[in-house]
Amino acid sequence: MSDVMWKLRDDHKKLARLMDLIAREVRVFDAGETPDYELVANILDYTQNYPDLYHHPVEDHVLAKLRLRDPEAAANVGDLVQEHEKLGALTRRFAAALHNVVQDETLPRDWFVDIAGDYLTFQRRHMQMEEVVFFPAALRALTEDDWRVIQNTITMPDDPLFGDGEDQERYDRLHREILKWGKPQDVTDFAPS
Numbered sequence: 001m002s003d004v005m006w007k008l009r010d011d012h013k014k015l016a017r018l019m020d021l022i023a024r025e026v027r028v029f030d031a032g033e034t035p036d037y038e039l040v041a042n043i044l045d046y047t048q049n050y051p052d053l054y055h056h057p058v059e060d061h062v063l064a065k066l067r068l069r070d071p072e073a074a075a076n077v078g079d080l081v082q083e084h085e086k087l088g089a090l091t092r093r094f095a096a097a098l099h100n101v102v103q104d105e106t107l108p109r110d111w112f113v114d115i116a117g118d119y120l121t122f123q124r125r126h127m128q129m130e131e132v133v134f135f136p137a138a139l140r141a142l143t144e145d146d147w148r149v150i151q152n153t154i155t156m157p158d159d160p161l162f163g164d165g166e167d168q169e170r171y172d173r174l175h176r177e178i179l180k181w182g183k184p185q186d187v188t189d190f191a192p193s
């Protein structure tokens with residue numbers, strides 16, 4: 001498998017864990033207790049500073065190549081750029097709601113839980129579509145040369161979850177939380193029914 005695809009899938013594994021962590025905290029909030037607001041804020045901050053800046057643009061490149069190699073398969077993937085924009089908008093809306101709830105705990109709980117649910121559902125469905133439809137099609141259709149061209153075009157900085165940048169303290173905590181979940185948990189999907 002190309003390094004590019006390996007990295008995209010690895011990003012998804014980490015993101016799936018982070019979504020589970022958010023869902024856990026939202027369940028705490030929904031039960032009327034106080035969740036770990038800081039943890040959720042750090043996850044949203046991470047997603048805006050890493051996947052939004054690096055993971056999604058790489059996928060957009062891969063889809064552009066897939067359009068050349070197999071237009072029909074690319075059409076099945078749909079409008080990835082628009083999905084990434086919507087994901088960014090839902091992340092910002094969730095982050096703003098979180099900020100407001102931290103400032104004012106009397107805000108309606110259902111309102112916040114719905115916003116969190118919209119974000120989690122969209123993020124999870126998006127990743128699932130990519131894993132089931134997009135990535136297999138790209139692996140089938142793209143040539144070695146295509147992957148090399150993408151690799152040479154993109155910027156793939158080290159994931160800050162494992163880096164040593166100035167924000168490291170916050171990200172170290174996320175890293176530890178991910179590791180705590182040594183194996184996937186049997187968590188109930190927090191998607192609103």
Ligand SMILES: [Fe+2]
Pocket residue numbers: 056059084126130
């Ligand atoms: Fe994506």
Ligand SMILES: [Fe+2]
Pocket residue numbers: 008012055059127130
């Ligand atoms: Fe993705």
